[in-house]
Amino acid sequence: MGQPDDGGAAARIEQLRRLIEYHNHRYYVLDAPEIADHEYDALFRELQDLEASHPELVTPNSPTQRVGAPPVESFAPAPHAFPMLSLANAFDANDLREFDARCKRMLGMGPEAIIEYTVEAKIDGLGISLTYEQGHFVRGATRGDGTTGEDVSANLRTIRAIPTILPDGLGLPSSFEVRGEVFLSKTEFARINAERGIEGLPLFANPRNAAAGTIRQLDSSVAARRRLQARFYDIRSDGRIPASTQLEVVELLRSAHFPTNDPTQMALGVEEVVRLCGEAEHTHSALDFAVDGMVVKVNSLALQAELGQVSRSPRWAIAYKFPPERARTRVLRIVAQVGRTGAVTPVAEMEPVFLDGSTVSRATLHNEDEVRRKDVRIGDFVWIQKAGDIIPEVVEVDVAARSGDEQEFAMPAECPVCGGAVVREEGEAVARCSNPLCVAKLKTGLQHFASRRAMDIDGLGPAIIEQLVDRGLVRDFADLYQLTHEQLAGLDRMAGKSAANLLAAIEASKRTSLARLVFALGIRHVGEHVADVLASHMGSLERLRSATEDELSSIHEIGPQIAASVAGFFADPRAQALLDRLVAAGLTWEEARSTSNMEDAFIAGKTFVFTGKLEHMTREEAEALVRSRGGRAASSVSAKTHCVVAGPGAGSKLDKARELGIEVMSEDEFLSKLGSPPDADNPTGPHQQSLAF
């Protein structure tokens, strides 16, 4: 721009980019180059030269940028426009048949119906999502927690097979995300490790770890030197996707120049699926990349939509997992570990053995019943495997190898840490230390209190907690807020600097939220979600700490067990004293909004059931209306229903409501109650709660 010849240069640059991307596709995806390497190099050099003399025309998507960008400090968070789901697992043919039966049931098909499925290899790599706008690559992200990943665009650009500029005329929407897997071939993995060996660097345990390490490289020129590969299998958009089956999706991706996960096979009915999965089990090891199973999907996108999803996994797909690698080792001891709730867990300590990328020496045995069921004895030779590729698990005992000297494990009658009585409640699988002052409970309880999702006290780990408790400096959560610099600096592995950091972290944790505090307290049955429900329903600590059991159990999602546990916790004067001390220490949080503009005093927080015929709206509309104003719409009447809106023809639900003494009203009454628009003058802004009681 500005200079007279830039128009021509810009046009040539654009032309070269498209040409080079075209040849990248021929070479890296189709494995069918059309031109000789030196011709390609000539095009590339011409582009480089032009860009060098016109630096203002360099864009991130230029093929010249695929050699890596300057290192970054950290990766930016990248929210996914569509959540990245995970798949349910199948471990044998029966699981596959159950999956098929469930699909048919949910689709209202008979057992004899035949569903079309696709079957493809499940590559053992890392899930990624690429965003394209107007046919151009704009961002690539890791899976993360499925909702938000990390922006690793620079590293992904180094993968030549990933198109940065898409061909026109495919009817693709203007904006979409493409989902796939990045991985390293076994060959490339071996090459990288050989190189690292020569340089004296630690070796990667397996291709997956190496790929993970590469994709999270802050310096993308490192990633550029390791030839990552990618395969894609899905596309998500708000716009219309020109495909009606999974197979067509794959074809669409292929014509858009994406490397696809080939072959994606079609299977008519579940028995065909079982056969393909069985075959793959024997053939996959010949591939040059790691495959840990097969992905089975309902082919029709319409049926996929009908099946929908549960939580974070679709009901229309399942991952068939190949049996994982196993190793044989010996159980040296079975120790009893005490957790935050006092749960005494048997853990097998074994002769260290290398398995699937790491050395394993411990595995949980969960509880007494599990030990008995597997009949694991001290001194036994056992087969172990990794559940979900990570957590070691004892699969079975090599009974034939027994000498007769093996010893059975007995759950200790006394807590191995404090000597308190270990009690196993009727009908429960776990045994627990019954001493409320057990030091093990205190230490793990403090770890939980300080954890990221609770009070988020950075730097307060197990080693520090150990010392704080052993030296009598901390006897409960509130003591943390009385610690001094001298006390902290006196600990092992704690210099003045770290002590100051920890103090600052403790100070910073004072600004929190009610939900976090409630979660941090470690009340039984109260995890993150329940803490959130309690905090938002009660609104304030004062209300929560004095709530009755009945009051608690009337809350949606809070049943008798949780209500009893929460009420029981606050009934203890020591708990009340602890709260007083925490509050006195200066904990503050923003008071939960009791009502907001979107809510309506009549509807908010209540559960409605619509029954019979509605005159002015459909049931869906009525339910959406309730939800939009902060209420809940249920489909059946229970003790937790607040109001039943009955139209003509109402039947058993109306009877049940009368029986339970629940408020019943007509559609007109319901509508007139909503007559006034939501309050405009609500005090909605969050404000600091004063904590001096």
Next chain:
DNA sequence: TAGCCTCGAGTTCA
């Protein structure tokens, strides 16, 4: 009362 579905709790190694 059964059958989902979600949540809580415990867990391994680098």
Next chain:
DNA sequence: CTCGAGGCTA
């Protein structure tokens, strides 16, 4: 990640 258990719905 997996198990067990709590809560909701039909």
